[in-house]
């Protein structure tokens with residue numbers, strides 16, 4: 061072990077470079093694909109498909125607002141060494157992605173290279189605006205809704221995309237990736253059988269969500285989102301919008317407001333009190349709450365918790 065006598069500064073440097081340094085010290089690991097993803101969900105699924113043939117890192121944490129991540133400069137080094145850069149796309153990472161990629165100057169993960177993986181390309185995207193969208197109005201979904209990982213069927217689509225890209229970059233692992241994909245899909249299918257009753261109980265139930273992030277979840281469960289706390293995706297609630305929302309909730313019988321941990325709980329509580337509803341904070345990603353450390357578990361938690369809340 062190399063901990064004795066190290067200064068704090070060296071320790072921090074070692075922590076930052078941690079995973080890659082470890083890889084370099086192991087002969088077997090030198091052939092592993094180095095995968096960097098923007099989110100925890102993408103990394104979790106990549107690891108299920110990649111198994112021990114990849115090693116990965118993610119940039120945003122599951123409890124952070126993915127629209128407004130402060131990407132640390134240390135990620136430039138990770139991207140410089142990466143074989144794969146996988147991101148949600150649809151402008152979710154627009155605030156920082158090109159800065160990091162330009163800094164990394166890594167031809168393997170440049171647009172057009174097989175290591176550049178825009179995961180949204182594998183997804184049937186919803187809420188795509190029909191006309192031109194002016195970002196100055198504050199809409200953070202100008203290319204359609206990027207929160208597609210909250211539908212487990214899209215989780216499978218993400219996994220299949222990783223199978224294809226990893227096999228292209230590492231043909232010797234094609235069989236392993238295929239096998240791992242099958243295991244991941246089987247695990248999700250088993251989980252879906254367990255949550256089927258709760259999913260059915262959600263069909264048609266009126267609720268409110270803070271952000272349109274729950275639209276894919278609603279597509280999967282059939283829960284009826286009758287209104288959003290935000291007047292537009294990314295635009296904070298205004299008093300007049302909330303007054304209208306409270307009326308809608310009363311009229312439609314919406315008894316639950318769901319929201320991510322990073323939105324303003326007080327405002328949600330205020331609306332809930334006026335409308336005779338309750339607020340339910342749900343983890344939007346792997347790592348979005350304590351104990352939510354796998355993808356199927358995150359979906360399961362959200363379906364069961366919401367089914368209980370709308371009972």
Ligand SMILES: [Zn+2]
Nearest residue numbers: 200271273293
């Ligand atoms: Zn969003």
